[in-house]
Amino acid sequence: MTYADPKLVNNGVNTEALIGARGAFEQMPAAASFTFRSACDWIEGTYSRNVIGGFFGLGEEQKRRRTFSIESDHPAVFAAADRAPTPPEIVLAALASCLTGGLAAVAQHRGIQLRSARAIVEGDIDVQGILGMDPEIRNGFSAIRVTFEIDADATEAEIAALVAQSQKRSAVFDILTNPTLVEVSVA
Amino acid sequence: MxxxxxxxxxxxxxxxxxxxxxxxxxxxxxxxxxxxxxxxxxxxxxxxxxxxxxxxxxxxxxxxxxxxxxxxxxxxxxxxxxxxxxxxxxxxxxxxxxxxxxxxxxxxxxxxxxxxxxxxxxxxxxxxxxxxRPNLPAWAHELPGEITQISPLQYRSPELLPPGGVLVVGASASGVQIAAELRAAGRPVTLSAGHHVRMPRHYRARDIQWWLEHSGLLGMTTQEVDDLARARAVPSLQLVGNSRARFLDLNALQAQGVEIVGRLAAHRGGQVLFSGGLANAAALSDLKMNRALDEFDAWAARSGLPGLPLPERFAPTQVPARPRLSLDLPGAVSTIVWATGFRxxxxxxxxxxxxxxxxxxxxxxxxxxxxxxxxxxxxxxxxxxxxxxxxxxxxxxxxxxxxxxxxxxx
Missing domain, CATH: 3.50.50.60 (FAD/NAD(P)-binding domain)
Incomplete structure (x- = not known):
């Protein structure tokens, strides 16, 4: 396939740096092992706040210029104060951000200019699961749907290929579609 | 010496x-x-x-x-x-x-x-x-002992497998052929499909190998591909050495009664778990096939070959709206065929x-x-x-x- 010159396309993604990183990790695979973390404090009821700062990567602890905060709560229909999105909504948001970020990176690599991209994400949950009413109903999403609206200098098939590749290389898509070992302990 | x-x-x-x-x-x-x-x-x-x-x-x-x-x-x-x-x-x-x-x-x-x-x-x-050697997941030996596990290197024919359902893991040439043969022999068959490459046996009245060869794809050298490691890892095409059926793809297998599930991801608590990303694996496969067909058509147009039927495109792969995400072991399955590639x-x-x-x-x-x-x-x-x-x-x-x-x- 022939692509346009990626240098003439600007989606704000530094693909040259990413390709350089691939080369470096090929030489030193241990540097590619990252550990991300979040510290979550319970505030009150279902209200909590995560603080996200440093992470481990490139063989050492990495500091950021600032820390970030993500709050979560439950809505009024669950008798909560609705001060922030629910945790499952944050999961949907994480999926959407992962796929749209990936979309821009793949488009940049393929020399495709994005003009706009929006992912509408929906997840279905039967709350009988989390309320412990029916053991046959799972707690989590029974299905997640992502619908993209994309305006780009590309054919329909090229856009379909961008969307497919963004899923293929997405961390959150992988986390949601494949089982992950989760260990919870008390320090 | x-x-x-x-x-x-x-x-x-x-x-x-x-x-x-x-x-x-x-x-x-x-x-x-x-x-x-x-x-x-x-x-x-x-x-x-x-x-x-x-x-x-x-x-x-x-x-x-x-x-x-x-x-x-x-x-x-x-x-x-x-x-x-x-x-x-x-x-x-x-x-x-x-x-x-x-x-x-x-x-x-x-x-x-x-x-x-x-x-x-x-x-x-x-x-x-x-x-x-077959590529097996590191945890294959942890599966219940009553499950017969074989690779295509040992598989011979349906009658030689223990009675019961079969989970075929892998949807490249070996996996799709073995799944089809087992289903035709009356076995309940589940096929776990990760990344795979769909391809018609024949296209525009020529065998697909004719297209691969004449368009120059088969002759491409290591210098001519961007990512050699990836090119070396491309799975075999979903083909069978029989020109009667055009496809032995996920659509054909489902029509035959094979249940399609996502990539086999893990074994946990008496179950094997399948990826929920099946639809994208199928979409990627259709895109790859269509890109290859585009290349064949472009080559045929450049070469001005006479007498070829017109280009055509095929209906996309249909996968179940809600594919199964887990399977109890042992249970409906007596045998696992690991068609997960070789080394x-x-x-x-x-x-x-x-x-x-x-x-x-x-x-x-x-x-x-x-x-x-x-x-x-x-x-x-x-x-x-x-x-x-x-x-x-x-x-x-x-x-x-x-x-x-x-x-x-x-």
Whole structure:
């Protein structure tokens, strides 16, 4: 396939740096092992706040210029104060951000200019699961749907290929579609 | 210890092609073969299997199919007989029923230990095959003992499997063929499909191999691809050596009653778990097929070929809206067939010639001074692992060997 010159396309993604990183990790695979973390404090009821700062990567602890905060709560229909999105909504948001970020990176690599991209994400949950009413109903999403609206200098098939590749290389898509070992302990 | 200029390990199509090229160049050599000529084709293939390439494409240096059915596909006994004829034609010296146990370096020479004595050689050709061992997940041995686990290397026919349902893992050529055969024999079959490549057997009235060859795709070299590691890992096309059905894809298998699930991801708490990303694996496969068909059409248009039917595109792959995400073990399934790909076995090669992932490192088949490998996927070209592709590689490596030896002598 022939692509346009990626240098003439600007989606704000530094693909040259990413390709350089691939080369470096090929030489030193241990540097590619990252550990991300979040510290979550319970505030009150279902209200909590995560603080996200440093992470481990490139063989050492990495500091950021600032820390970030993500709050979560439950809505009024669950008798909560609705001060922030629910945790499952944050999961949907994480999926959407992962796929749209990936979309821009793949488009940049393929020399495709994005003009706009929006992912509408929906997840279905039967709350009988989390309320412990029916053991046959799972707690989590029974299905997640992502619908993209994309305006780009590309054919329909090229856009379909961008969307497919963004899923293929997405961390959150992988986390949601494949089982992950989760260990919870008390320090 | 016997001494020889050049030793070839393996007497399949790769070893025999190399033998022919060495004889042409007057290089003294011997082939070491653990069984008989074409051993893997004799003992590690299922009964109904036919080559995925048509007879006209069975070409080796100075030898080709000359039968009455150029568009047919060889059965395994026919492949064995084809390669036996080639061995006779080449007058290859084969030390049969001799298993290599270790290869080490001794100065500028290689020492090859076998269960029937030792050899010393200046040049060593590894032609022992690309599919010696099945790729299994590390946790396969943790599955319940009552589940029969086999790979396509051991699978023979449906009747030889224990009664009950079968989980076939892998949707490339082996997986789709075995799933179809088991379903046709009345077995309940679940097929776990990760990344795969859908392809029609024939397109615009030509076999797909004709398109792959004539459009130049099969001849592409290692210099002509962006990502060689990825090109070497591309799974086999969803094909069967039979021109009657156009597709043996996920749609055809579902029409037959095979249940399609996502990539097998893990084993946990008496269940195997499947990825929820099946729809994207199918979408990627359709996109890949359509890109290949686009290339064929563009090539046909450039070449101005007369008499071809018009291009066509096929309905997309339909996967279940809610594919199964888990399966209880043991339960509906008595057998798992691991059609998850293969890798070569170089466990006897005691030389520092492997990359960090344990793969043999080589540059277009050149491993180290005097050490060569043949028959691996995309060794020098996209057809390197095919019967039709190994000949050109053998010629190039034989030339290199002769040149390198001449230089050393001078």
């Amino acid at each position: 016997k001494q020889i200029d050049t030793l070839v390990i393996g007497a399949g199509q790769a070893g025999l092609a190399m033998s022919h090229c060495l004889s042409e160049r007057s290089v003294p050599h011997v082939l070491i073969e653990r069984g008989d000529v074409a051993n893997s084709w004799r003992h590690e293939r299922w009964d109904s299997l036919r080559l995925l390439t048509p007879n006209w494409q069975s070409r080796l240096p100075d030898f080709a199919y000359r039968g009455a059915d150029p568009d047919g596909f060889m059965t395994m006994p026919e492949v064995v007989s084809f390669l036996e004829s080639y061995a006779t034609h080449c007058a290859a010296t084969v030390e049969a029923r001799t298993t290599v146990t270790s290869v080490t370096q001794e100065g500028a020479r290689y020492r090859v230990a076998t269960d029937r004595g030792e050899w010393g050689c200046r040049n060593l050709i590894l032609a022992s095959g690309a599919c010696n 070569p076995d170089f466990s006897w090669l005691h030389l520092p010639v492997f990359d960090r992932k344990g793969r043999l490192a080589h540059d277009n088949g050149i491993v180290a001074p005097g050490l060569y490998v043949l028959g691996l996927p995309f060794l020098r070209t996209r057809k390197s692992a095919l019967i039709d592709g190994v000949g050109a590689d053998a010629m190039a490596l034989a030339d290199h060997l002769l040149h390198a030896n001449g230089r050393k002598a001078a």
